[in-house]
Amino acid sequence: MKRYEFFNHTADIGIRVFGSSLAALFENAGLALFDIITDISKVRDCEIRQIHVSRESVDELLVEWLSRLLYLHATELLLGNSFQIQTITEQRLQGEVRGEIFQENRHVIKTEVKAITYHGLAVYYEHGLWNATIVIDV
Amino acid sequence: MNEKGVLSLERIDAYRLRIPKQGDMKTDGIVYADAAMVPHLEQDQSLQQVANVACLPGIVGNSLAMPDIHWGYGFPIGGVAAFDMDNGVVSPGGVGYDINCGVRLMKTALTRTEIAGKLKDLVDALFMNIPSGVGSKRKDLKLTTDDEKNIFRKGARWAVEKGFGYPEDLLHIEEGGLIPDADPDIISGHALERGRPQLGTLGSGNHFVEIDYVEEVYDAVIADALGLGKDTITITIHSGSRGLGYQICDDFIKIMLKASQKYGITLPDKQLCCAPIRSPEGSNYLSAMACAANYAFANRQMMSHWVRESFETVLRASPKSLQIKLVYDVCHNIAKIEKHLIGGKQQQVCIHRKGATRAFPAHHPQVPADYTETGQPVLIPGDMGRYSYVLVGTEKAMEETFGSSCHGAGRLMSRHQAIKAAKGRSIIREMENQGIYVRASGKETLVEEIPDAYKDVSQVVEIVHNAGIGKKVVKLRPLGVMKG
Numbered sequence: 183m184k185r186y187e188f189f190n191h192t193a194d195i196g197i198r199v200f201g202s203s204l205a206a207l208f209e210n211a212g213l214a215l216f217d218i219i220t221d222i223s224k225v226r227d228c229e230i231r232q233i234h235v236s237r238e239s240v241d242e243l244l245v246e247w248l249s250r251l252l253y254l255h256a257t258e259l260l261l262g263n264s265f266q267i268q269t270i271t272e273q274r275l276q277g278e279v280r281g282e283i284f285q286e287n288r289h290v291i292k293t294e295v296k297a298i299t300y301h302g303l304a305v306y307y308e309h310g311l312w313n314a315t316i317v318i319d320v
Numbered sequence: 321m322n323e324k325g326v327l328s329l330e331r332i333d334a335y336r337l338r339i340p341k342q343g344d345m346k347t348d349g350i351v352y353a354d355a356a357m358v359p360h361l362e363q364d365q366s367l368q369q370v371a372n373v374a375c376l377p378g379i380v381g382n383s384l385a386m387p388d389i390h391w392g393y394g395f396p397i398g399g400v401a402a403f404d405m406d407n408g409v410v411s412p413g414g415v416g417y418d419i420n421c422g423v424r425l426m427k428t429a430l431t432r433t434e435i436a437g438k439l440k441d442l443v444d445a446l447f448m449n450i451p452s453g454v455g456s457k458r459k460d461l462k463l464t465t466d467d468e469k470n471i472f473r474k475g476a477r478w479a480v481e482k483g484f485g486y487p488e489d490l491l492h493i494e495e496g497g498l499i500p501d502a503d504p505d506i507i508s509g510h511a512l513e514r515g516r517p518q519l520g521t522l523g524s525g526n527h528f529v530e531i532d533y534v535e536e537v538y539d540a541v542i543a544d545a546l547g548l549g550k551d552t553i554t555i556t557i558h559s560g561s562r563g564l565g566y567q568i569c570d571d572f573i574k575i576m577l578k579a580s581q582k583y584g585i586t587l588p589d590k591q592l593c594c595a596p597i598r599s600p601e602g603s604n605y606l607s608a609m610a611c612a613a614n615y616a617f618a619n620r621q622m623m624s625h626w627v628r629e630s631f632e633t634v635l636r637a638s639p640k641s642l643q644i645k646l647v648y649d650v651c652h653n654i655a656k657i658e659k660h661l662i663g664g665k666q667q668q669v670c671i672h673r674k675g676a677t678r679a680f681p682a683h684h685p686q687v688p689a690d691y692t693e694t695g696q697p698v699l700i701p702g703d704m705g706r707y708s709y710v711l712v713g714t715e716k717a718m719e720e721t722f723g724s725s726c727h728g729a730g731r732l733m734s735r736h737q738a739i740k741a742a743k744g745r746s747i748i749r750e751m752e753n754q755g756i757y758v759r760a761s762g763k764e765t766l767v768e769e770i771p772d773a774y775k776d777v778s779q780v781v782e783i784v785h786n787a788g789i790g791k792k793v794v795k796l797r798p799l800g801v802m803k804g
Contacts, residue, residue: 190736191391192364192731193392193731195734242577249570253514253567256514256563256567257513257514259454259455284454284455291453291454292762293524293735293762293764293765293768294454294523294804296417296418296525296566297417299393299394299591300393300394300413300577300589300591301392301413301589301591302365302393302589303590319393319416320735
């Protein structure tokens with residue numbers, strides 16, 4: 183099963199994410215975010231960060247999760263390559279990201295991500311699959 | 321809107337389209353576009369975004385879009401909208417994540433022939449002196465949280481007081497490089513943390529420092545008054561408020577999503593979440609936005625200093641002989657409280673310019689004394705391979721667009737389309753063949769920023785000039801480009 187795909191948006195980058203469960207959807211969204219930022223195949227998982235976030239709706243929860251990952255990238259130069267959601271409801275999640283701190287001679291930065299937007303944001307369950315649409319400001 | 325949900329459009333004249341009030345729109349949308357632009361506009365959601373902005377409470381006049389309009393998030397890029405101070409709203413989505421992203425133009429006493437053969441050294445020196453790319457910063461610059469808060473309060477003046485540039489630079493910055501009512505105490509810890517290491521850094525994507533020369537002069541009198549005679553070497557800086565602005569916008573979108581519910585505002589797109597201007601949420605946003613805007617002014621001021629140092633070192637020349645002076649510095653992602661003549665009366669309104677530039681005319685009280693007779697310089701960068709323009713503001717812009725004009729070329733291709741189009745090409749070689757030396761820190765930046773990914777900025781500028789909402793002064797041609 184395809185975990186995510188990018189779609190064309192003139193100024194920004196659109197992502198469609200898929201998951202067999204809500205947890206898988208969020209994990210795949212994390213991977214898609216770092217696939218925009220770096221070559222994830224070069225990232226080893228030697229760092230772990232825990233993330234707890236809560237919001238009022240599941241779509242906003244997805245933005246919050248990705249924004250928190252982006253915050254770790256912006257402040258610690260963390261590059262994520264594996265994501266695990268331990269518990270999740272539509273308003274709250276506990277999860278972790280594994281990855282590596284950016285090193286100039288080892289990693290490439292493909293694109294600087296500014297923010298996760300709410301434009302055209304959607305999270306829904308259809309035909310046995312969780313789907314999400316997100317636009318990333320780059 | 322017809323039954324398929326397609327917006328109806330009417331042509332007003334050769335340069336303007338109307339989106340008549342339909343659905344929940346409170347006013348018409350007006351888009352500055354010629355016939356050739358329409359097929360592109362109809363391919364994405366940018367016209368719908370103009371219509372969405374027209375649905376927001378308290379909008380004054382029309383929901384406007386400049387000719388560099390393209391699909392953004394929330395507001396279209398190129399969007400301009402004014403809101404009534406008592407009944408209207410302020411929306412972080414109408415400013416964008418990169419608060420006070422803007423352009424600064426500097427002129428020199430040098431001409432094209434005087435730096436021939438030195439361009440590679442100049443661009444390499446800019447690259448050494450101005451940090452760009454992830455995690456890069458100046459080793460000689462360490463900020464505390466108190467410093468950061470002082471920057472929020474003082475804007476570009478902070479940088480000048482620390483020795484980055486001259487007091488007279490401040491006279492040629494929009495708002496003097498300081499937007500009032502900044503309140504550092506409402507900035508989140510996350511935003512402070514993202515902003516602190518990034519002051520004095522260029523960023524990546526479409527941010528750049530570029531060395532150009534004046535290739536063509538359209539209005540010799542104004543060009544002379546601006547110090548932009550033919551062949552003059554100029555330097556353009558395009559950057560904004562870095563991670564600080566992104567985080568402030570993100571923080572306030574969360575606040576505004578709740579505020580929109582609290583004040584009963586129906587949103588056509590969550591990204592347009594907003595609050596009444598005079599509500600606690602609205603006034604806090606404006607105070608937080610001012611912090612990021614002032615940080616961006618300081619950021620561009622510091623980079624100007626390093627541009628000056630780079631030129632002095634490479635050319636082994638004194639500041640006095642180089643005469644690198646600030647022409648102007650404009651914001652193009654901002655919300656401003658301004659006075660405009662509306663229905664025959666002066667009215668204070670909150671103007672959102674999202675990818676649009678202020679374009680005040682000659683004799684406007686907020687135009688610096690040096691430009692009283694010319695009008696405010698309007699800086700319109702194009703793509704890295706073609707050209708950029710300098711315009712001045714006009715009376716007609718005051719009448720039609722709340723004193724606003726375009727901000728750039730506007731993207732034509734998505735970044736992925738650009739990467740596809742650039743496959744197998746050496747962009748650096750292509751630029752070199754055109755006499756332009758380019759260096760970039762981001763691996764994909766260069767291919768995403770290929771000239772063909774952008775509209776031809778001359779077409780955008782022609783519409784602005786012919787519609788009368790800006791007046792062409794000079795065309796700049798790139799010689800050396802540093803991309804983030």
